[in-house]
Amino acid sequence: MVLKKFFSPDDFIEDYDFIDVEYMNMYNKKVIISDLDNTLISWDSKKDTKQLTRWLTKMKKAGFEIIVVSNNTEERVREFCDSLNLQYVAEAKKPLTTGFRKALNKLNKKPEEAIILGDQVLTDILGAKNLGAMSVLVKPISKTDAFKTRINRFFEGHIITILKNRKQFPKMKFRRKKLERN
Numbered sequence: 001m002v003l004k005k006f007f008s009p010d011d012f013i014e015d016y017d018f019i020d021v022e023y024m025n026m027y028n029k030k031v032i033i034s035d036l037d038n039t040l041i042s043w044d045s046k047k048d049t050k051q052l053t054r055w056l057t058k059m060k061k062a063g064f065e066i067i068v069v070s071n072n073t074e075e076r077v078r079e080f081c082d083s084l085n086l087q088y089v090a091e092a093k094k095p096l097t098t099g100f101r102k103a104l105n106k107l108n109k110k111p112e113e114a115i116i117l118g119d120q121v122l123t124d125i126l127g128a129k130n131l132g133a134m135s136v137l138v139k140p141i142s143k144t145d146a147f148k149t150r151i152n153r154f155f156e157g158h159i160i161t162i163l164k165n166r167k168q169f170p171k172m173k174f175r176r177k178k179l180e181r182n
């Protein structure tokens with residue numbers, strides 16, 4: 001079915017740090033191409049979090065590469081990524097694949113080696129499908145969205161409902177280490 005082909009993610013996780021060394025190895029992936037707003041950080045916040053830094057350090061140390069591909073402005077994305085020493089592509093125009101391709105070129109990697117991570121079906125997941133890369137949807141960090149995103153969410157909600165009714169949408173996986181952290 002068309003909807004499943006373009007909008008159903010390969011996996012659905014509660015939090016970006018569900019992706020760990022084991023996860024990357026299980027799917028034989030080398031790169032995480034991640035969305036920024038509401039995926040790694042709340043869309044209305046510029047603040048870095050300790051949890052994110054810890055995760056990035058751990059993944060980089062294990063030899064994985066992480067690059068941010070965001071539709072947000074150069075200014076916003078640069079400020080955030082520079083502070084975390086992350087490579088990025090801003091104004092990416094997802095679901096077009098241009099930004100993802102730029103990111104892969106920077107790292108000299110192929111789509112098959114990448115996981116594309118994001119919180120929006122209509123941009124991140126559709127873009128990953130267009131590229132032919134593994135797509136992982138993450139639950140949005142913030143319950144609110146920027147105005148433009150709210151319009152997308154309206155359509156996304158309908159698509160997800162249809163896919164869920166057809167049992168073609170993955171169930172959300174919860175963080176395994178939740179208990180340890182508290």
Ligand SMILES: [Mg+2]
Binds near residue numbers: 035037038039119
């Ligand atoms: Mg986002």
